[in-house]
Amino acid sequence: MGILNKLDISVEQFESGNIIITSMDKLLNWSRLSSMWQMFFGLACCAIEMMATSASHYDLDRFGIIPRPSPRHVDIILISGTVTLKMATRIKRLYDEMPAPKYILSMGSCANCGGPYWEHGYHVLKGIDRVIPVDVYVPGCPPRPEALLEGLIKLQDKIRNQSLAKHTA
Amino acid sequence: MSELRTEELTINMGPQHPSTHGVLRLVLTLNGEIVTDVKPVLGYLHRCFEKHCEAMTYPQVVPYTDRMDYLNSMNNELAYVLAAEKLLGIQVPERVEYIRVIMCELQRIASHLVAIGTYGNDAGAFTPFLYCFMDREKVLELFEMVCGARLLYNYIWVGGLSHDITPEFVTKTKEFIKYFRPRIKQINNLLSYNKIFIERTAGIGVLPQDVAVNAGVSGPTLRGSGVKFDLRKDDKYSIYDRFDFDVCVGWGERGVVGDCWNRYIVRAYEMEQSLRIIEQAIDNIPEGDVQSAVPKRVKPVVGESYVRTESPKGELAYYIISDGSLNPYRIKARSPSFCNLSVINQISRGHMIADVVMILGSFDIVLGCIDR
Numbered sequence: 001m002g003i004l005n006k007l008d009i010s011v012e013q014f015e016s017g018n019i020i021i022t023s024m025d026k027l028l029n030w031s032r033l034s035s036m037w038q039m040f041f042g043l044a045c046c047a048i049e050m051m052a053t054s055a056s057h058y059d060l061d062r063f064g065i066i067p068r069p070s071p072r073h074v075d076i077i078l079i080s081g082t083v084t085l086k087m088a089t090r091i092k093r094l095y096d097e098m099p100a101p102k103y104i105l106s107m108g109s110c111a112n113c114g115g116p117y118w119e120h121g122y123h124v125l126k127g128i129d130r131v132i133p134v135d136v137y138v139p140g141c142p143p144r145p146e147a148l149l150e151g152l153i154k155l156q157d158k159i160r161n162q163s164l165a166k167h168t169a
Numbered sequence: 170m171s172e173l174r175t176e177e178l179t180i181n182m183g184p185q186h187p188s189t190h191g192v193l194r195l196v197l198t199l200n201g202e203i204v205t206d207v208k209p210v211l212g213y214l215h216r217c218f219e220k221h222c223e224a225m226t227y228p229q230v231v232p233y234t235d236r237m238d239y240l241n242s243m244n245n246e247l248a249y250v251l252a253a254e255k256l257l258g259i260q261v262p263e264r265v266e267y268i269r270v271i272m273c274e275l276q277r278i279a280s281h282l283v284a285i286g287t288y289g290n291d292a293g294a295f296t297p298f299l300y301c302f303m304d305r306e307k308v309l310e311l312f313e314m315v316c317g318a319r320l321l322y323n324y325i326w327v328g329g330l331s332h333d334i335t336p337e338f339v340t341k342t343k344e345f346i347k348y349f350r351p352r353i354k355q356i357n358n359l360l361s362y363n364k365i366f367i368e369r370t371a372g373i374g375v376l377p378q379d380v381a382v383n384a385g386v387s388g389p390t391l392r393g394s395g396v397k398f399d400l401r402k403d404d405k406y407s408i409y410d411r412f413d414f415d416v417c418v419g420w421g422e423r424g425v426v427g428d429c430w431n432r433y434i435v436r437a438y439e440m441e442q443s444l445r446i447i448e449q450a451i452d453n454i455p456e457g458d459v460q461s462a463v464p465k466r467v468k469p470v471v472g473e474s475y476v477r478t479e480s481p482k483g484e485l486a487y488y489i490i491s492d493g494s495l496n497p498y499r500i501k502a503r504s505p506s507f508c509n510l511s512v513i514n515q516i517s518r519g520h521m522i523a524d525v526v527m528i529l530g531s532f533d534i535v536l537g538c539i540d541r
């Protein structure tokens with residue numbers, strides 16, 4: 001019952017078995033935040049830290065995050081690295097192909113604002129939020145795996161407070 | 170029965186594809202499952218390194234070399250710094266030379282671990298990936314101990330190093346060597362000599378020696394074809410001439426010389442050699458100040474310099490032109506991955522689609538290095 005305790009629900013015993021009473025929002029949010037499938041997609045140096053985070057030492061699997069190659073299977077994209085103008089159009093397209101609800105985590109200074117290429121990079125998008133909406137920004141060049149994990153926990157918090165009623169994209 | 174209408178099919182592989190190791194796009198022309206043409210399309214990670222450098226001072230360029238080939242930052246820094254030092258005529262202290270060699274060889278191990286792990290992943294074996302990243306984490310801990318960064322270090326400076334090493338680093342490195350030797354064997358048993366893996370890679374994408382040499386292929390990709398060429402031996406930079414190590418080549422232990430398996434196994438052999446170099450260096454580090462030769466102001470005279478080094482991916486070189494000002498007039502980087510990728514069309518023609526993934530993986534490309 002460990003997981004269910006956290007869900008703020010009541011379990012009642014009836015003759016023919018258990019009935020769980022909770023709100024729709026809570027159930028949906030709980031299932032969404034505990035299996036965020038991630039797009040198997042890396043852009044630059046930050047992607048290496050993302051790979052290190054999903055490998056054995058930091059183990060993203062504990063959050064229910066597994067990489068999937070197709071945008072149609074995924075809930076979250078980690079934008080991990082320098083977004084060039086050429087790549088930005090592709091990312092927009094990948095984003096459009098994802099089924100809702102979809103979440104974006106922008107990892108590293110490059111994806112947040114252009115990073116080290118901000119000043120002289122004629123080719124770098126100055127922040128992925130100019131193309132697609134971002135839920136969580138993780139600063140750093142590259143962010144440590146711990147920072148990325150913190151960002152993902154923040155995203156889980158955000159999902160936990162979502163509601164079907166006042167739907168925000 | 171009427172004749173089947175067949176025609177060639179063109180498909181895109183990438184830029185978002187799990188096995189293109191970044192944002193590479195390959196345009197494949199297919200005849201059924203058979204690949205008839207492969208055209209790489211670059212530029213999705215172009216970061217204008219060379220143009221960027223014109224706006225930077227010499228020491229400011231070092232962090233950008235880190236970001237060029239991000240799996241292999243130390244070697245990138247070393248190559249650039251050696252070129253800058255040649256221009257300035259700086260002789261660095263012995264201690265600095267030794268520490269640089271140790272760092273570069275540790276980085277080589279880390280880079281090869283990623284190459285091996287992701288190559289296993291390409292073949293469908295996920296477990297070796299986890300093992301390799303576990304060991305890589307140990308190397309990163311060592312780097313973190315000396316300079317505080319895990320991936321991009323800015324550690325090797327023009328004329329010296331950013332931090333001195335501690336006695337703890339020396340003990341930890343020795344422990345790592347002891348720990349890592351049996352692990353190489355373990356990885357070999359797990360992946361290299363695995364029957365399924367050999368079936369996938371042996372005899373696939375054979376790169377003949379003459380094609381490799383003509384296309385400027387270098388590093389493990391070249392040595393996989395049996396060419397004994399390693400700049401650490403053949404163009405002795407830094408202090409590599411003091412150490413005793415072998416240049417590993419693929420000799421057809423499995424499959425045929427020049428195929429994917431042989432290119433792959435060179436990396437596994439090389440990790441052992443890197444351990445040997447570190448072992449010899451770690452006990453002989455002389456005393457000294459690592460920043461004694463760091464110039465206050467880097468302002469070289471008018472001139473140019475070219476230094477080439479052996480990075481884990483191949484021949485990495487920097488060409489610097491100075492016009493006597495604080496900023497370099499022009500910096501050109503010769504990246505190994507770019508030249509290695511150029512042979513992909515020749516050697517993948519006639520193979521299946523699935524083999525293209527294995528051929529691409531066996532080059533161990535890094536897109537930051539190709540597009541710069």
Ligand code: SF4
Pocket residue numbers: 044045046047080081082107108109110111115116140141142143236321
């Ligand atoms: S933020 Fe830094 S580490 Fe991340 S992709 Fe950009 S340059 Fe690389």
